Amino acid sequence: MNDRFLRAARKVPVDRTPVWFMRQAGRYDPEYHALKGRLSFKDIARLPEVAAEITALPVKKLGVDAAILYADIMTPVEGVGLSYDIVAGVGPVVERPIRSTEDVRALGAFDPAAVAGVFEAIRLVKRSLSVPLIGFAGGPFTLASYLIEGRPTRTYRETKRLMLRAPDVWTELMEALTAMTVRYLEAQLDAGADAVQLFDSWAGHLAPVDYERYALPYVRRIFQALAGRPAVKIYFPGVASGELLPLLRSLAIDVVGVDWRVPLAEANRRLDGRFALQGNYDPLWLEAPPDVRRAYARTVVDAGLQAPGFIFNLGHGLYPEAELEAVRDLVATVQEYSAERLAGRRVGEGSAAGGPPAVGGPSAGAGDGPERGEAR
Amino acid sequence: MNDRFLRAARKVPVDRTPVWFMRQAGRYDPEYHALKGRLSFKDIARLPEVAAEITALPVKKLGVDAAILYADIMTPVEGVGLSYDIVAGVGPVVERPIRSTEDVRALGAFDPAAVAGVFEAIRLVKRSLSVPLIGFAGGPFTLASYLIEGRPTRTYRETKRLMLRAPDVWTELMEALTAMTVRYLEAQLDAGADAVQLFDSWAGHLAPVDYERYALPYVRRIFQALAGRPAVKIYFPGVASGELLPLLRSLAIDVVGVDWRVPLAEANRRLDGRFALQGNYDPLWLEAPPDVRRAYARTVVDAGLQAPGFIFNLGHGLYPEAELEAVRDLVATVQEYSAERLAGRRVGEGSAAGGPPAVGGPSAGAGDGPERGEAR
Numbered sequence: 001m002n003d004r005f006l007r008a009a010r011k012v013p014v015d016r017t018p019v020w021f022m023r024q025a026g027r028y029d030p031e032y033h034a035l036k037g038r039l040s041f042k043d044i045a046r047l048p049e050v051a052a053e054i055t056a057l058p059v060k061k062l063g064v065d066a067a068i069l070y071a072d073i074m075t076p077v078e079g080v081g082l083s084y085d086i087v088a089g090v091g092p093v094v095e096r097p098i099r100s101t102e103d104v105r106a107l108g109a110f111d112p113a114a115v116a117g118v119f120e121a122i123r124l125v126k127r128s129l130s131v132p133l134i135g136f137a138g139g140p141f142t143l144a145s146y147l148i149e150g151r152p153t154r155t156y157r158e159t160k161r162l163m164l165r166a167p168d169v170w171t172e173l174m175e176a177l178t179a180m181t182v183r184y185l186e187a188q189l190d191a192g193a194d195a196v197q198l199f200d201s202w203a204g205h206l207a208p209v210d211y212e213r214y215a216l217p218y219v220r221r222i223f224q225a226l227a228g229r230p231a232v233k234i235y236f237p238g239v240a241s242g243e244l245l246p247l248l249r250s251l252a253i254d255v256v257g258v259d260w261r262v263p264l265a266e267a268n269r270r271l272d273g274r275f276a277l278q279g280n281y282d283p284l285w286l287e288a289p290p291d292v293r294r295a296y297a298r299t300v301v302d303a304g305l306q307a308p309g310f311i312f313n314l315g316h317g318l319y320p321e322a323e324l325e326a327v328r329d330l331v332a333t334v335q336e337y338s339a340e341r342l343a344g345r346r347v348g349e350g351s352a353a354g355g356p357p358a359v360g361g362p363s364a365g366a367g368d369g370p371e372r373g374e375a376r
Numbered sequence: 377m378n379d380r381f382l383r384a385a386r387k388v389p390v391d392r393t394p395v396w397f398m399r400q401a402g403r404y405d406p407e408y409h410a411l412k413g414r415l416s417f418k419d420i421a422r423l424p425e426v427a428a429e430i431t432a433l434p435v436k437k438l439g440v441d442a443a444i445l446y447a448d449i450m451t452p453v454e455g456v457g458l459s460y461d462i463v464a465g466v467g468p469v470v471e472r473p474i475r476s477t478e479d480v481r482a483l484g485a486f487d488p489a490a491v492a493g494v495f496e497a498i499r500l501v502k503r504s505l506s507v508p509l510i511g512f513a514g515g516p517f518t519l520a521s522y523l524i525e526g527r528p529t530r531t532y533r534e535t536k537r538l539m540l541r542a543p544d545v546w547t548e549l550m551e552a553l554t555a556m557t558v559r560y561l562e563a564q565l566d567a568g569a570d571a572v573q574l575f576d577s578w579a580g581h582l583a584p585v586d587y588e589r590y591a592l593p594y595v596r597r598i599f600q601a602l603a604g605r606p607a608v609k610i611y612f613p614g615v616a617s618g619e620l621l622p623l624l625r626s627l628a629i630d631v632v633g634v635d636w637r638v639p640l641a642e643a644n645r646r647l648d649g650r651f652a653l654q655g656n657y658d659p660l661w662l663e664a665p666p667d668v669r670r671a672y673a674r675t676v677v678d679a680g681l682q683a684p685g686f687i688f689n690l691g692h693g694l695y696p697e698a699e700l701e702a703v704r705d706l707v708a709t710v711q712e713y714s715a716e717r718l719a720g721r722r723v724g725e726g727s728a729a730g731g732p733p734a735v736g737g738p739s740a741g742a743g744d745g746p747e748r749g750e751a752r
Contacts, residue, residue: 154530155660157695162659164665165663204614204616205639207637207691208639242619243638243642261580261582261616261618262583263617268620282583284533284540287541288540289540289541315583328525
C-alpha cells in the first residue's frame, strides 16, 4: 500500500508529498456523473457498491495518494432521525430547522444502522484500495448551521442568533451533534477507515472569541473521544479560518487543513509547528494556464515542505467546473516536483518570496541552494 | 462641528471613541424606506436632495460621529458609460460583463457630469451636517469583480479566470478603474467630503500572493494620487482579509477597516502599529440580548483603544434585519464606555482575555487597575 499520506500526517519522512483533494470524487468528472446517474446522495448512502466505486474513482483517474469516503456531511443526521434533502443548485435543505429545546430533544441517539450503507461502502472499498481511506464528518458548528438555518446561508444569522440568544439550546444541540459525530466516526474506523477528517467548513464565520466558546469545545471533545484510535486525525476549520489557528494548538489531532488565504508558513507559526499541514492551493488556480498553475503548485510545495509534515490539497473543495486534465496535471506536478525537492535535486524554483510564482523561471542546478529539501 | 472622527483617524487624542457604521443609512430604518420609496439607487444618484437627506438620517437618529455619502459602489461606472442595474434580492447586475480588451476599451474616460448628483448631494448635506462627511468608492478588485462576473458571486471564478488567463486585459481594466476612482474621489473631495473610504469588500477572496500582484498596486496608486489632499483616507480590505493586512503597511492612508474575524490587537501587530483602526464588531452581535451585545462592544473598545487611533464600526455592513433600537443602544454604549475608559474612570470591564465578554461582570472602581485609558 502507498502509505505516504499516513506517513506525512505523522511527520514521518516521505519520498514525495502525498496529494488528495477535497471533493475529488465529484461533479468535475464525467465518469462520476455516469456512475451517479440520477441517484441522490441519500440514495447512494443506501447503495454501498456505488459509494465504494465513486470513492475509488479518483485514485485510478488522478493518481491521488488517499481516497475519501463518498458521502455528504449531512449523511449521519439520518441516524438521529432528522430528515433533509440535497436540492440541486441550493445544497442541504432541512424542512423543519432546529430552533428550540424541543427540536433538539426530538433528536434520537445515533443509530448506526440507519446509515449502515456508509460503513459497508468503507468495507467494500478497503478490499481493493491501494491508498489509505479517509472517513469524515462535518464539524459541529458547520452541521449546526445547516440544521438551524434550514438551508445554506451567507450570513449565518439564524445560527448566531440561536447561539447568542439561547445558549442553553445551543449547548444541548452541540452536545447531541458531538455524541452523534463521535459514534459515526468510530463506526467508520471500525469499518476500516485509516484516517478521519472533521470538515468545519463554515467555522471561519465566527469571531475567534465566539469560536472558542461556542464551537471549539465540541471539536476538542470529538478528537479526545478518538484519542485511543491509531487512525490519523485531520481538522479542517474551513474557509477564512486563519484567525482560528492559534486556538487549535491543543487539539488531539495530527493534521490541520489550511485555507488558501493563509500562507503555509504563517499557518505553521500560528499552530506553533505542532501539526502536519494540509492544503492550500486555491481551487481557482486550476483555471490558470498550465505554466502558471504549475508555478503556484511549486510555491505551495516549497512552503509546505517547511512544515513538520505536509499533505498537498486545495484550500477548499474542487469546483464542478474544474477540468479533469488540469486536476490530473496538478497531481503529477506535485508528485514530481516534491520528489525532486525531497531528493535535493531541485531547490527554490517557484518559491517567489513576496510575489506570485515566477513562470518559467530558472531551475536551480543539482545540489545548489540551501539544503532545505530534507526528507519528511 | 464634532470632529472626533477626524481626530481619531489622525491619531490625535479624543475624549471618546467616534462611531459610525458601514450601511448606516439603510434598510434597517423605516424612515429610510419612507424616504426612498420606490426610488432605485440610480434614481437617487439623480436626486441629490433625497441622497443628502438619507445621508444625514443616521446622524440624527443614531447619534453617529460621521456621515457617509448615500450611494452605491457601482454609481461611478455610469461615468465611464457602463450600464448596470441593482436587482432586489440579487445586487448589482451588469448586462454585458467585461471579458475582453474590446470590452475594456469601450469604457470612456470618467465624466463627472454623468454622476453630478453625487457631488451635489455632498454639497447639500455639508451645509447642515454637524459631523464629518465620508465619501467613498469601491476598491478596484471589488469593482472589477462586479463588472467581470456580471452579478454577485460566491467563488469569483470569472474574475480569477480573467486575472490569471488574460493578465493584459486585467491590467487594462484595473488601470481604467483606478483612473475612474481617482477622479471620482477627487470630485467628492472638491465637493466637500472630509474623508474617503475605499471599500474593497471582496479582496479577501484572493490569496495574499495574488492580492499583492493583481489588486494592491491599484489601491496604492489611488491613495498616492490623493496624497496631497488633507482629507482622511480609509482603506477597508473587506471580509476575510486578515492575511492581507501585512501588505498594507506602506499605503498612504490614515485608517484601516478591520473584519470582525481579526482581533484588533492582531490587526495592529500585522499593520506594525502604523494606522488608526476602524471596526470590528460582528454585525450579528446586534442580535444578542442587550447585556451580551454591550459586553461585546466593551471588548471591542478595550482592544481598539490599544491601537494608535480607533474608530468604532462594524466588521461589515449593517444587515437589513438589524433592530433600530439595538443599533442606537450600541452607539450609546460605545460613546459612554469609551468616555469613561478615556477619562480613566473605568478600566478593564468586558475585556475577557481568552474568552467571550463577561456579562454583568464587576465594574472596576475609579482609578484602580492599570492606567491604560490615556486620551487618544
